[in-house]
Amino acid sequence: MSVIAPTGSGRLDHLKSGRASAAIKGTMWSLVSSFAPALLGFLVFLATSRVLSPAEFGIVAFAASIATVGLAISPAGFREALIQRQSITPVHIDTVFWLCLGAGFLVFTVLCAAAPFVAGSSGDPLLVWLIPFISARVIFDMAAAVPNALLVRTMSFRMLALRTTAASLVAAGVCLVLLWLGFGLWALAASQLASSIATCVGALIAARFLPGFRFDWRALGDLKAFGLFSTGNHFITTISVDQLLIGALLGPAGLGIYGFARRIFQILTDLISGALNLVSYSLLSSMQGEPEKLRSAYLLGTFASSVVAFPVFAGLALVAKDLVPVAFGDHWIEAVPIVQAFCALGILTAVGILQASLIRSQGQADLWFYYVLSKQVVTVLYVFLFAGWGLLPLAISLVILNVLMWLPSLHMVVRLLRISLLAYLGSFALPVLATLVMWGAGYLVQIELADADTTLRLITTIGAAALSYGAVIIVFGRDRLVRLLGFLRRR
Numbered sequence: 001m002s003v004i005a006p007t008g009s010g011r012l013d014h015l016k017s018g019r020a021s022a023a024i025k026g027t028m029w030s031l032v033s034s035f036a037p038a039l040l041g042f043l044v045f046l047a048t049s050r051v052l053s054p055a056e057f058g059i060v061a062f063a064a065s066i067a068t069v070g071l072a073i074s075p076a077g078f079r080e081a082l083i084q085r086q087s088i089t090p091v092h093i094d095t096v097f098w099l100c101l102g103a104g105f106l107v108f109t110v111l112c113a114a115a116p117f118v119a120g121s122s123g124d125p126l127l128v129w130l131i132p133f134i135s136a137r138v139i140f141d142m143a144a145a146v147p148n149a150l151l152v153r154t155m156s157f158r159m160l161a162l163r164t165t166a167a168s169l170v171a172a173g174v175c176l177v178l179l180w181l182g183f184g185l186w187a188l189a190a191s192q193l194a195s196s197i198a199t200c201v202g203a204l205i206a207a208r209f210l211p212g213f214r215f216d217w218r219a220l221g222d223l224k225a226f227g228l229f230s231t232g233n234h235f236i237t238t239i240s241v242d243q244l245l246i247g248a249l250l251g252p253a254g255l256g257i258y259g260f261a262r263r264i265f266q267i268l269t270d271l272i273s274g275a276l277n278l279v280s281y282s283l284l285s286s287m288q289g290e291p292e293k294l295r296s297a298y299l300l301g302t303f304a305s306s307v308v309a310f311p312v313f314a315g316l317a318l319v320a321k322d323l324v325p326v327a328f329g330d331h332w333i334e335a336v337p338i339v340q341a342f343c344a345l346g347i348l349t350a351v352g353i354l355q356a357s358l359i360r361s362q363g364q365a366d367l368w369f370y371y372v373l374s375k376q377v378v379t380v381l382y383v384f385l386f387a388g389w390g391l392l393p394l395a396i397s398l399v400i401l402n403v404l405m406w407l408p409s410l411h412m413v414v415r416l417l418r419i420s421l422l423a424y425l426g427s428f429a430l431p432v433l434a435t436l437v438m439w440g441a442g443y444l445v446q447i448e449l450a451d452a453d454t455t456l457r458l459i460t461t462i463g464a465a466a467l468s469y470g471a472v473i474i475v476f477g478r479d480r481l482v483r484l485l486g487f488l489r490r491r
Contacts, residue, residue, distance in 0.1 A: 058256030063130035081223040104142030137196035144200040147207035163202030171195035261338035284361035309350030317343035341395035434472035441468035
């Protein structure tokens with residue numbers, strides 16, 4: 001018998017009342033669960049980037065990419081099926097748990113067996129040990145899949161926040177201690193495994209979940225359609241095909257620079273959109289068949305995400321030339337244009353995360369699967385085509401690709417929301433205007449202080465950009481902000 005507290009099948013149902021309050025509280029807790037890992041992850045990233053060379057960074061990134069392949073082929077999509085399905089029972093939960101855990105052990109065994117062949121083909125014997133070490137996280141991530149799904153489904157975001165924060169503290173502590181003891185790249189590898197172990201233990205405790213020893217094929221059949229398409233989508237979005245190909249084509253040093261820029265992008269994305277992504281999928285799933293509430297909740301989330309994400313990524317692109325060497329060291333100066341390219345991807349990702357939540361929450365996992373599949377296929381072609389030109393042309397080409405592939409998703413969103421394309425794009429008008437003004441103000445400051453001290457120029461640019469952005473948002477978006485704050489007070 002599964003132990004899920006509080007007991008009772010009603011606890012497994014979607015919320016039907018008080019959802020706005022739960023979503024707002026969930027967003028606040030999810031901000032904690034996003035901010036704490038992002039801050040701790042940044043501190044670890046800052047420490048390791050100052051100690052490790054781009055080549056060492058690249059070796060760990062390549063080993064982690066191999067482990068990510070294992071995570072990608074695991075049936076994690078059935079976790080999302082538990083969240084999306086309107087009614088589930090403990091039998092569904094037990095079945096998915098043993099499916100995921102069994103797949104985790106199988107995948108780990110395969111990756112361990114493949115490690116010597118990967119190391120031999122890449123010419124780096126260290127991968128023989130790095131790949132199995134990092135790949136052990138597959139077992140713990142799969143064991144945490146079901147308790148995490150239960151916490152999200154029931155919108156228990158406080159417990160998720162506490163679990164995530166504790167896991168981040170453990171991972172950061174392990175990495176920094178090992179780094180101080182001189183373990184080098186192994187400190188970075190150990191932090192990834194420690195994070196998965198702590199997350200698994202935290203999820204099981206937070207959900208108070210103990211699986212029953214049963215596996216039911218009929219229960220699996222109830223989840224099969226959505227689960228298989230969601231697993232396919234999980235495979236495509238999880239597998240780091242770009243890092244695998246860049247590591248194979250450009251070597252550890254090239255992958256290290258690319259992975260450095262990608263890591264900055266990921267930290268900011270998790271910080272800005274992680275909370276909305278976690279809350280929106282559960283909230284929008286509960287609004288199936290309620291088009292007015294669905295439209296209102298989605299547009300509110302879109303505005304909130306873009307008004308924060310646009311200035312952060314645009315501002316980073318503006319100050320990256322000064323910020324990267326000051327914060328991470330002069331040996332990363334080559335990564336500056338790659339970081340700037342990823343900033344453009346960050347703006348699209350902040351919008352795309354909510355689009356993905358909307359489409360999948362409305363039972364359109366198959367549609368989203370075919371979309372991300374086509375996007376990944378084109379990405380592979382782009383990497384092969386532009387890798388020989390160097391990292392910067394490759395990064396720019398990937399930005400262009402994402403812009404082009406973003407257009408079909410617009411059609412999916414306006415169709416599901418039943419609004420016009422112009423009405424949807426209008427929700428971005430104010431953040432775009434404010435970001436352009438901000439960028440212009442910051443650029444003028446940089447020109448005026450071109451010969452000044454780097455730190456002074458950096459601080460002054462950030463201050464001018466923040467003031468100009470805030471002024472535009474307050475002057476032209478006052479009514480919208482008042483409505484948003486009023487909504488929060490009412491709820």
